[in-house]
Amino acid sequence: MIRVGILGCGFIGTQICQAIDRGDVSAEIYAVYDVSYNKAQELISSLEIQTPVYCSPSQMFENTDLIIECASPDAARLYISEALKNGCDILVMSAGAFQDPEFYNEVYEIALNGGKRIYIPSGAIAGTDSLKSGMTSNIDSVVIETRKPVSGLADSPYVIKNKISLENLKEPLTLFEGKASDAVVNFPRNVNVCATISLCGIGFEKTEVRIIADPTIQKNIHKLKVKGDFGEMFMEIKNNPAPTNPKTSYIAALSAIAKLKEITNPFQIG
Numbered sequence: 102m103i104r105v106g107i108l109g110c111g112f113i114g115t116q117i118c119q120a121i122d123r124g125d126v127s128a129e130i131y132a133v134y135d136v137s138y139n140k141a142q143e144l145i146s147s148l149e150i151q152t153p154v155y156c157s158p159s160q161m162f163e164n165t166d167l168i169i170e171c172a173s174p175d176a177a178r179l180y181i182s183e184a185l186k187n188g189c190d191i192l193v194m195s196a197g198a199f200q201d202p203e204f205y206n207e208v209y210e211i212a213l214n215g216g217k218r219i220y221i222p223s224g225a226i227a228g229t230d231s232l233k234s235g236m237t238s239n240i241d242s243v244v245i246e247t248r249k250p251v252s253g254l255a256d257s258p259y260v261i262k263n264k265i266s267l268e269n270l271k272e273p274l275t276l277f278e279g280k281a282s283d284a285v286v287n288f289p290r291n292v293n294v295c296a297t298i299s300l301c302g303i304g305f306e307k308t309e310v311r312i313i314a315d316p317t318i319q320k321n322i323h324k325l326k327v328k329g330d331f332g333e334m335f336m337e338i339k340n341n342p343a344p345t346n347p348k349t350s351y352i353a354a355l356s357a358i359a360k361l362k363e364i365t366n367p368f369q370i371g
């Protein structure tokens with residue numbers, strides 16, 4: 102049975118631990134860590150069977166097979182190399198961290214040389230399967246449109262820096278149109294989907310992104326348009342926001358649980 106360590110005890114970390122605790126995933130939670138001790142304790146006390154310890158990331162890396170990062174892009178940048186060097190595989194939810202090519206190349210080399218894996222679940226987006234297949238031939242364009250309720254975008258660096266007032270918005274407002282590399286920098290907590298699509302598709306510089314604040318919707322809506330030698334793909338997903346974090350879609354946590362099930366299952370489908 103694999104031993105896992107959880108970095109980040111918010112919505113996604115809690116959902117993953119509870120799925121393991123219910124026996125949905127065959128794994129043992131060795132430890133959890135959060136900058137907020139209270140969040141970690143809250144998570145630990147929500148579990149019935151598993152008894153993780155609260156310890157430092159370094160101690161966690163020495164005693165686990167798989168680290169699950171569900172904290173922040175900064176945490177991902179801080180801990181991924183150390184976890185890999187300690188012999189851990191790592192599952193990363195803060196996919197935006199890989200927008201920095203230097204960081205991407207560094208962890209790629211460490212993982213390759215150490216025979217370790219970096220898993221990035223599909224998160225809040227769909228269509229990664231066909232995009233990956235299409236990438237084995239030529240892809241001409243990838244366009245992703247992210248439409249969120251105002252509460253999911255209001256505190257993003259882009260909105261704050263440009264003093265955009267979303268409070269009394271009555272109609273959808275396009276906040277950003279440009280390449281994925283800029284979207285990830287300006288909306289770090291919101292556009293992991295753009296990062297995931299860039300990573301499995303044509304990259305951060307060529308993937309086109311549109312971000313819309315929409316006061317008329319309750320769900321996080323992502324549309325993906327891909328054209329290539331395989332043909333064309335149009336995908337739309339309407340995600341329920343997580344009850345405790347409107348920036349996160351519920352399905353993002355489910356995608357991590359699904360990836361864990363896949364890792365621990367001899368069948369690899371899709």
Ligand SMILES: NC(=O)c1ccc[n+]([C@@H]2O[C@H](COP(=O)([O-])OP(=O)(O)OC[C@H]3O[C@@H](n4cnc5c(N)ncnc54)[C@H](O)[C@@H]3O)[C@@H](O)[C@H]2O)c1
Pocket residue numbers: 108109110111112113114134135136137140170171172173174175176194195196222223224225226289290291293294297343345346348349350353
């Ligand atoms: N890949 C995707 O499609 C996708 C979708 C949703 C969320 N995410 C990302 O997943 C991550 C977790 O999302 P969430 O909804 O659970 O967030 P959350 O805010 O509910 O929880 C994050 C937790 O991590 C902790 N944390 C922050 N920085 C930390 C650090 N340096 N070390 C340890 N703990 C730290 C916070 O205190 C918090 O408890 C975020 O980075 C989010 O952007 C990815």
